[in-house]
Each structure stands twice: as structure tokens, then as C-alpha cells.
Amino acid sequence: MNNKSSYLNLLGLAYRAGACTLGEEFIVKEIQQGRAKLVLLANDTGKQTSKKIRDKCKSYEVPCYVVDNRDILSQAIGKEGRVAISIQDKGFAKKFMTLLDESNRG
Numbered sequence: 001m002n003n004k005s006s007y008l009n010l011l012g013l014a015y016r017a018g019a020c021t022l023g024e025e026f027i028v029k030e031i032q033q034g035r036a037k038l039v040l041l042a043n044d045t046g047k048q049t050s051k052k053i054r055d056k057c058k059s060y061e062v063p064c065y066v067v068d069n070r071d072i073l074s075q076a077i078g079k080e081g082r083v084a085i086s087i088q089d090k091g092f093a094k095k096f097m098t099l100l101d102e103s104n105r106g
Contacts, residue, residue, distance in 0.1 A: 012078070044069045
């Protein structure tokens, strides 16, 4: 199994485990309150939303990865039209970063 499908499978697992937050405003709140450990952003997110989330991540030092498009992200969690997902669990966040860093290198 390649890293791309691995991270998508892990995303589905994290969502079912209740370790994810969906929705721009909720994600921003999670970042500000220090609960977001990682943010995944779809590569086809609108400029305004993308800038808002990236800026929050940068100012609160939360890793932010631009990944696949909204359809692939949404399919992984079984919810339509999702452009951003934050991960609250440290263990899940660490594994995501490992998988995504490896796929970016390979």
C-alpha cells in the first residue's frame, strides 16, 4: 500500500475515532485553543479560506499540509464538500506527518 492511500485510510480511522474537526470556523477555534495538532487542507480550497487557515496555523505553530482535492478528502471521511480537516490527537497527527513527509520525498 502506498503512502497516499495509507494517509487516506488513516484519515477515515481518525474521523471514526472522533479525532477530527470539520468546518472552517470550528477548525480556526481548535487552532486558537491549542487543540489542533495538525491541519489538512485540500489543494482546491478557495483562496480566502486557504489563507485564513494557513495564517492561523502559522501564528499558532500548527503544522498545515496541503493534500489532495476536496473530493478525495471528503470520500476518505464519508462527508461531502470538506476542504479542511484538523486532527486533535497527537498520535494520529504524528503518523500523518510521517506518511505525508515520506510521500512528498518519494
